[in-house]
Amino acid sequence: MSRIAVVGLACRYPDAASPRELWENALAGRRAFRRLPDERMRLADYWDPDPAAPDRFYATNAAVIEGYEFDRVGHRIAGSTYRSTDLTHWLALDVAGRALADAGFPGGEGLPRERTGVVVGNTLTGEFARANLMRLRWPYVRRTLAAALREEGWADDRLGSFLADLEERYKEPFPAIDEDTLAGGLSNTIAGRVCNYFDLKGGGYTVDGACSSSLLSVATACRALLEGELDVAVAGGVDLSIDPFEIIGFAKTGALARREMRVYDRDSNGFWPGEGCGMVVLMRADLAREQGRRVYATVAGWGVSSDGKGGITRPEVSGYRLALRRAYERAGFGVETVALFEGHGTGTAVGDTTELTALSAARAEAAPDAPPAAIGSIKGMIGHTKAAAGVAGFIKAVLAVDARVLPPSVGSVDPHPVLAEDGAPLRTLRRAEPWPQDAPVRAGVTAMGFGGINTHIVLEGEGDGQDGRGRGRGLDAVTRELAASPQDAELLLLDAGTTAELRARVAELADWVPSVSYAQLADVADAARRRLSGRPYRAAVIATSPEQAERELRRLLEALDAGETALYTPNGSAFLGHVTRPARVGYLFPGQGAGRSTTGGALRRRFAEADAVYSRVRLPQTGDMAATEVAQPRIATGSLAGLRVLERLGLRADVAVGHSLGEITALHWAGAVGADAL
Template identity: 45%
Template sequence: QKMSLWAVAEALGDAGLAGAPGRTDGRAFDRDRCAVIMGNAMGGEFEDLTSLRVWFTEVRHTLEQVALRQQLDAATLERLVRTLETEFLAKLPKITEDSMPGELSNCITGRIANAFDLRGPNFTTDAACAASMAAVQAAARGLSNFEFDVALAGGADRSMDPPTYVKFSKIGALSPSISAPFDARADGFVMGEGVGILVLRRLEDALAQGERVYAVIRGIGASSDGRGKGMTAPNPRGQRLAVERAYEEAGFALSTVGLIEAHGTSTTVGDNTELQVLTEVLKQCGAAPRQIPVGSVKSMIGHLKSAAGAAAIIKSALALHHKVLPPSANFVAPPAASPLHQGYLQVNTQTRPWAEHPGAPRRAGVSAFGFGGTNFHVVLEEFIAAAPSAAPGPRSVGVPKDEVSKPNVRERVVALIAQSTGYSAAELQPELGLEADLGIDTVKQAEIMAALRQAFGLAPDSALSLAQLPTLQAIVDYVEGASAGTPGPEVYVFGGVHPLLDLVVARVVDQEQLERPAFDAAAEQQRHARGHPRGIQRRLELGTGRHHRFADELRRLEHAGHMLDLAGPLVGCAPGQALVEHA
C-alpha cells in the first residue's frame, strides 16, 4: 500500500494532475469521476507474519506436550516456553485494528482513494501474473462506457517472503541464476517487486485538456484456457484466443505490429509456447517472416507477478512515445527447438531507433498470462498529433466556397483517410462502413477529425466523432455541408445498448414536432442509413451505459450550456430513448 501511494503521486505528477484538492501542483480534475483499479494476487507478506503470531499457541501446546514426554520439570518447561515465545514473537508484527485492512488486497485501491480523495469506483483484480492487465481492461471498459472520466490502473506486488520462494520453487518456476527469456540458458524466472500505475483517459478528453499522450490502447483481448494440462501449465489455445481477440477489437492484424512485449518468464516451456503461438498467428494472417522485435521486461527487473503486466505496458508505451525499440537483456542464443528459428520473431538485444513506415503508425502488442489459465493481450498504438496549420484562417471557413465541390471534397477526404489508415484511395469506397469494414473506431477519431478540421477549416468540435459517421459517404456529406457554410441542425445523440443501430427520432423541439407518419418515415430512414441524415452539423455520443448514465450525461450537457438553447432534434435508442423522450 505504501509503494502504491508513492507511485500514484508520481503518476499524477507526470500527468500534470493535482495530487490533492486545492493543491497547485497540477490541474484540477473531477475526483468524483476518477476510478482506482489495481491488480494484486497475494496481498503481501504481513498476512503470513501475523498468522504466525496467531498460530503460536499451537506451537506452544506442541512444545509442552513434547517436553512432558521428556519429563521436564514444570519450572524448566515454563522458562523454555516463555523464552521461545518472547524471542519468536518479537520478530513478528503486532496485531492491531490496522492489521486486517493492511493485509487485504482491496485496501490497496481503498488506501489510494482515501489518500487522494478520489470518489469513483475502487477495486482490485486478481488474475495472478496477469492481474494488472485485467485492471487495465476493467478501466478501459469503464472509460468507454462513461462510467468515469479518469482511471488510475495498474498493479502492485511485494510478495518476496520465504513462503513465496518455497512455493514457486516447488512448482519449479524459479531460476537459481539468471532471468534470460527466450535464451538457451533459460531455467526459470527471478522474482521482483514493484508498482506500476497508468493514468488512463478517453483520447478525446486528454486532447481537450492538452495532456501528453504516451500511447493509445487500440484493443484488449482476454481468454481462459479451458480444460488443459493443469492450473499452472501454459496452454497455447488460451493464449492464441487472447491475442486474436485483441486484434479483432483493434481492427488490424498482428502483422502490423512493430514490437511485441511478451510475457517471457524465462521458463523453457512457457517461452516456447508463447513464441509458437505468436508465430502461428502471424502465419495465419499471411505475414512473411520479417523478424518482428520481441522482448520481456522481466529480463531487466525480474518478474513482478501481479504488477508484471503494468510494467510491460509502461515499457511499451514509452517505446512508442520515444520511437525507440528497447532491448531485452541476457539473450545470447535461442534453444535448438525455439520457434525463433522460423524467422517471424527476433529477440531485440540493442537499443535502436524505431523506423517509421509511411502511412502506418507504430504499434506494439503486450501479453500477460497468469496461473489458473487466464490470458491477456493489449494492443498499443503511437499517438500522432495533428500538425498545426501554417496559416490558419477564420475558424468557420477554410475552403473558399467556389472550391467546395463534391469531387473536390470527396478526393480530399479520401486522401486524408488513406494517409491516416494505410488504405489506398481505390479501396475507400463510399458505401464502406468506417468501423465494420475499415477498422476506424472511436480511438482513431481524434486524429482523423483533427486532420479534416485543418484541411477544411472546420470549427473545432470536441463532441463530433467519426464513430458517429458510419460510412465514408457520411463524412463527405458532413464536410460538404460544413465547408459550404450551410450547416444542418444540431442533433444530440444518446447511445443506448448498441449506438448507431436502429437510431430513431424520439423528440424534436416544438416547432419541428413530427406527425406520426413522418416520425415513422424518419425512423426507417435512420435505420437504413445506420448513421445521420445529410447536413447534420454535430452529434454528441454519450456512451453505452445503462439508464442512469443518460441522466448523468444530460446534467453534463446542461452544465455546458447545451440544454438551454436546443434548436434541433434529439436522437436516441434503446434505454436512452425513454429518457430522451422526457428530456
C-alpha cells in the same frame, strides 16, 4: 474503437525508482538480479541445490527493491496504522500519487473525484501481512514446544518461566493486532487506500489474475473508461512477495531458474523472482487531448481469455491465440502490423515455447511475408514481479512507443529455436534500434497467469496518422550511448605497491561484490578502474555475474596466500602479475571452429569500428553456423572487427600468429593482405 490515452506513469521496481530509470536500464541492458539478501530470506534456512528437497528452493538470485522508504509523515499516516498495514498498501499509494502527478493531477488536484476510479492488480496482499500472522500462531508453537520439553523431563515451573520469556521474544518482531490489522492485511483495501487518500469516489477494487493481474487491471480500467463509467482511471499492480510461501511454491512447480535466467533463449530454464509496483493514469483520448494532457501512447485494443480445460499452471497456445484475436479485432488492425511485442516471457522452457509458437503462428497466418517483429520481456531485467509484472511490461512498451525505439531483448543470448527458424516472424534484439521507418508505431503487451488467464493489450503511438505512421524515428545521443553500453562480462582491475596491499584490496572486493546486482557489477568495475595508478602488483578478473566475480577473487586470494605473484587461470578469467619490465603484445588469430555467433555481440554494440565491419559483410543471422561457407567469413569478420577495436583503443602488437584460417588474418595484420581481400 475509441482510443484510451496513457497520460501518467510511475513505478518502483528493482534498480528503478521511476519510469525514466526503468527505460534507461532497458536500453542499457542493466539486470537487477543479486544474491537474495538475508534480510529478506535467509538462504541458510531455505536454500538447497536439490529441487526435490522438501520445504526448500534451489535458486539463490532475485531482483529486490533496495533503499525504499515510505514517507509516512508526508502522507499523514498514523504510526500504528502504518505498522499494522502491509507495505504493499503504502508502496501502491506512493506510486499512484506519483502517477497522478505525472498526469497533471498533483496531490489529486483537478481530478473529477466522483468519476475517477482505481483498479489494482494484486495476489495474496504481501509477504509482511503473511509474516505477521505468525504472531497469532503462538499457541500452536507453545503447545508443540511444551510437549517436546515435557518429554525431555522439564518440570512445569521451569517450563512455564521459559515459555513466558520465549513468548515475548517470539512476538516482538510482529506488531500487535489492532483495529487496523484486518484492513491492512487485505488485498482489496490496497485500491481502497488510494481512493481514501485522494477522496476518489468512482470505485476502487483489486483484481486477481495471478501473474496477469496488473495487465488485467489496465484492461478492466480501459473498459470502464470506454463505457463511460469513469473519466479518469488509475490502474496497475503491486507485488511484494519474496517469501517462503511463494518462492518454495514456484520451486516445486519447477518454475525457478536452475541456471542463469534466460528469456526467449535456447536455455530458457525458469525465472528469478522480482518485486515492485507500477501505476498508470488513463483517460479517453479525446478528453485527454481536449484538456491538453501529455499523451505517451494510446490503447487501441485488448483481449482477455482463459485456457479452458488447459493446465492450471502452464499456458496453452489456443488460449493465448484467443486473447490475441480479441485484442486485434477490437483494435481494428492486424497483429502483423505490430513491430514490437513486450511478451510475458517468464523464461520457463514450456512458457517461452508456448508463447513464441502462438504469436509466431498468428503473425504467419495474418501475413507470411511481413517483416519480423521484435520481442522481449522486462522479466529479463527485473525478474518475475508476478502481480506487478504485466504493468511493468506495459510501462516499458509505452515508453518504447513514445520514444519510437525498439529496446533490446535483455536475457536472450542465444535465441530460442522458434526464433531461429528460417523466415521466423519474430526476432530478439541485442541492442536498441530506431523504430522501422515503414512500420506503424504499434506494440502488443502480454501477461499470463495461473488458472489459465491471458491478457493482451495493443498500444499505438500518439500523433501518428490512421495507418500508425507519422512522427520521425531515430536514436538521440543519450539513447545511442545507452544502447551501446550493454556487454556480456565485466573486467575488474586492481593494482598495488606490495603483495600485502594487493591482497587487502582483493579481499575487500571479494567481501563486497556478492551484495551487488548484475548491473552494479559494471559500476564496481568502473570504480576499480578509477583507482588504478600504475603500481607493479596487479590482479584482474573477468566475470559475467557477481557470483563468478566472487569465485574468481577468492581464487586470487588463495594464490596470494600461497605466496604466488603470477597466475593465469585456464579459462582466462583470473590473473595475477608482477610488472618488472615493459610488456610486449602478441596477437593470436583463431581458425575454423572458433565461436558460432554472427551478431558481433558486445564488441559490435560497444564500438562503431566493429559495427562498420559487420555491417559491411552482412553475415547470415540464421542457418548452420558451423558450415564452412558461414564459419570462415564469420571467423574472419570477428577477427577483423576485433583488430579494428584494438587499434581504436591504441593497442599495437609486436608479433602476430595465425592458426589455420587465422593465418590469413595474420597476413592482413602484417599488411600483406588487404581488408577487401580478407
